[in-house]
Amino acid sequence: MLSKNHTKFIQSLHLKKNRETEGIFIAEGKKTVSEILASDWEIIEILASESFLNGHASHIGDRNIKTTAISSEELKKISALSQPDDAFLLCKIPAQNPDHKKLKGDLVLYLDGIRDPGNLGTIIRVCDWFGVQSVFCSRDCTELYNSKTIQASMGSFLRVNVFYEELEDVLRNCSSVGIELPVYGAFTEGENVFGLKEWEPGILIIGNEANGISEKNKELISKTVSIPSFSKKAPESLNAAIATSILVAEYRRKKLA
Amino acid sequence: MLSKNHTKFIQSLHLKKNRETEGIFIAEGKKTVSEILASDWEIIEILASESFLNGHASHIGDRNIKTTAISSEELKKISALSQPDDAFLLCKIPAQNPDHKKLKGDLVLYLDGIRDPGNLGTIIRVCDWFGVQSVFCSRDCTELYNSKTIQASMGSFLRVNVFYEELEDVLRNCSSVGIELPVYGAFTEGENVFGLKEWEPGILIIGNEANGISEKNKELISKTVSIPSFSKKAPESLNAAIATSILVAEYRRKKLA
Numbered sequence: 001m002l003s004k005n006h007t008k009f010i011q012s013l014h015l016k017k018n019r020e021t022e023g024i025f026i027a028e029g030k031k032t033v034s035e036i037l038a039s040d041w042e043i044i045e046i047l048a049s050e051s052f053l054n055g056h057a058s059h060i061g062d063r064n065i066k067t068t069a070i071s072s073e074e075l076k077k078i079s080a081l082s083q084p085d086d087a088f089l090l091c092k093i094p095a096q097n098p099d100h101k102k103l104k105g106d107l108v109l110y111l112d113g114i115r116d117p118g119n120l121g122t123i124i125r126v127c128d129w130f131g132v133q134s135v136f137c138s139r140d141c142t143e144l145y146n147s148k149t150i151q152a153s154m155g156s157f158l159r160v161n162v163f164y165e166e167l168e169d170v171l172r173n174c175s176s177v178g179i180e181l182p183v184y185g186a187f188t189e190g191e192n193v194f195g196l197k198e199w200e201p202g203i204l205i206i207g208n209e210a211n212g213i214s215e216k217n218k219e220l221i222s223k224t225v226s227i228p229s230f231s232k233k234a235p236e237s238l239n240a241a242i243a244t245s246i247l248v249a250e251y252r253r254k255k256l257a
Numbered sequence: 258m259l260s261k262n263h264t265k266f267i268q269s270l271h272l273k274k275n276r277e278t279e280g281i282f283i284a285e286g287k288k289t290v291s292e293i294l295a296s297d298w299e300i301i302e303i304l305a306s307e308s309f310l311n312g313h314a315s316h317i318g319d320r321n322i323k324t325t326a327i328s329s330e331e332l333k334k335i336s337a338l339s340q341p342d343d344a345f346l347l348c349k350i351p352a353q354n355p356d357h358k359k360l361k362g363d364l365v366l367y368l369d370g371i372r373d374p375g376n377l378g379t380i381i382r383v384c385d386w387f388g389v390q391s392v393f394c395s396r397d398c399t400e401l402y403n404s405k406t407i408q409a410s411m412g413s414f415l416r417v418n419v420f421y422e423e424l425e426d427v428l429r430n431c432s433s434v435g436i437e438l439p440v441y442g443a444f445t446e447g448e449n450v451f452g453l454k455e456w457e458p459g460i461l462i463i464g465n466e467a468n469g470i471s472e473k474n475k476e477l478i479s480k481t482v483s484i485p486s487f488s489k490k491a492p493e494s495l496n497a498a499i500a501t502s503i504l505v506a507e508y509r510r511k512k513l514a
Binding site: 118122125126128129130131154155156159194195227228229230231232233234235236238239241242245246249250252253256257 | 375379382383385386387388411412413416451452484485486487488489490491492493495496498499502503506507509510513514
């Protein structure tokens with residue numbers, strides 16, 4: 001049973017400023033909630049049907065998690081989904097402090113102004129699939145803990161480290177621990193990525209959906225890469241998550257080949 | 258100025274059954290509307306701001322297109338977008354009759370139960386980028402002329418041929434004109450696509466977002482392909498549009514290599 005105040009508090013967490021003040025985010029849906037339950041993330045509360053709670057009793061166990069059995073009517077009131085899916089969870093936003101020493105030797109993704117939560121979530125899911133462990137975001141990127149980002153990532157936010165840090169700071173912080181990384185920028189007019197003989201580990205920048213890579217970050221790029229088009233009158237660009245996935249897949253493929 | 262009846266008629270086209278009865282679809286947004294204006298598709302009516310209509314007078318010219326100058330308030334009433342974008346268009350749904358003889362010699366995409374209009378639109382945009390000219394959809398796929406599909410395709414629906422035909426019919430119709438095409442099925446557990454030495458032209462099936470390729474179509478597959486994962490605990494799958502883009506990119510890359 002949900003009290004009025006309790007409902008109000010949860011609803012307030014659909015706003016970013018309240019998530020930041022409280023340090024709490026919302027995750028929804030049976031699949032995502034189950035994955036968080038199986039992780040060591042600090043869960044504040046689960047609100048779900050009796051049957052979901054019973055089915056996950058072993059994961060809830062004696063952890064200090066508040067459980068609230070709610071009806072589907074109550075779930076509708078707090079859910080952001082058009083079709084609420086049985087389980088709803090409040091989770092503590094973990095501290096996110098990158099260890100720049102760990103960025104050496106693999107591909108690191110840098111998202112420059114990605115605004116669409118669906119794109120960010122999908123990109124995190126792609127990184128999870130391809131084992132890219134670190135994703136850095138410019139501060140004007142959309143928020144990781146937006147419920148649409150969490151939804152689109154399909155649980156992958158639990159396994160991929162996402163940090164918010166300006167690119168110049170990432171590079172300076174790397175430098176201060178003795179790491180110099182090449183910076184690749186994804187452009188529609190760049191060097192054909194399929195033709196690259198080698199692709200050394202480094203940072204790959206994906207730009208904003210409409211405007212591409214920002215001017216200040218363009219200056220930090222050591223090499224451009226592009227996905228060639230194969231049509232006479234192609235669209236202006238590919239969707240940001242699509243471009244990311246093709247580039248990350250190609251990075252991995254080259255390492256296999 | 259929009260009359261009440263005119264507004265009602267346009268609003269009715271947001272429903273699939275009315276689009277089918279009238280044979281008319283809606284396209285919105287300056288970019289998409291401009292692209293349709295530059296094409297030879299049969300436009301019924303443009304509803305846009307005075308400035309948009311004046312700016313596109315040369316494309317409207319003496320074609321038999323009704324133009325209606327509308328205010329942003331009027332646009333809001335007929336738009337499906339949260340932020341209506343200046344221009345709105347009614348266009349005749351063209352006849353879609355595949356010429357199976359043309360399917361020889363290149364990759365043909367087969368979408369088996371893609372339900373999300375955003376995914377369908379994004380896949381069409383990807384096909385446009387990579388020059389894949391024919392996309393076949395099972396009849397339970399989402400509709401090409403859903404406004405979200407049109408929106409996500411970013412004008413690419415004008416350049417990629419999309420047909421609705423069951424796979425067995427596609428194969429039978431190909432056979433009747435003397436064409437036998439291999440059928441590749443995308444699975445999470447299939448043959449590593451990066452390891453394939455050659456990828457002969459044929460049909461590539463992408464399955465439904467949740468359930469993959471249908472049982473009846475599985476029987477028609479001659480070879481499985483999969484995108485390898487590079488993480489210990491990867492998500493169950495990739496998004497359907499992401500998987501499509503990686504596979505189509507890899508098909509093209511192999512032809513280049």
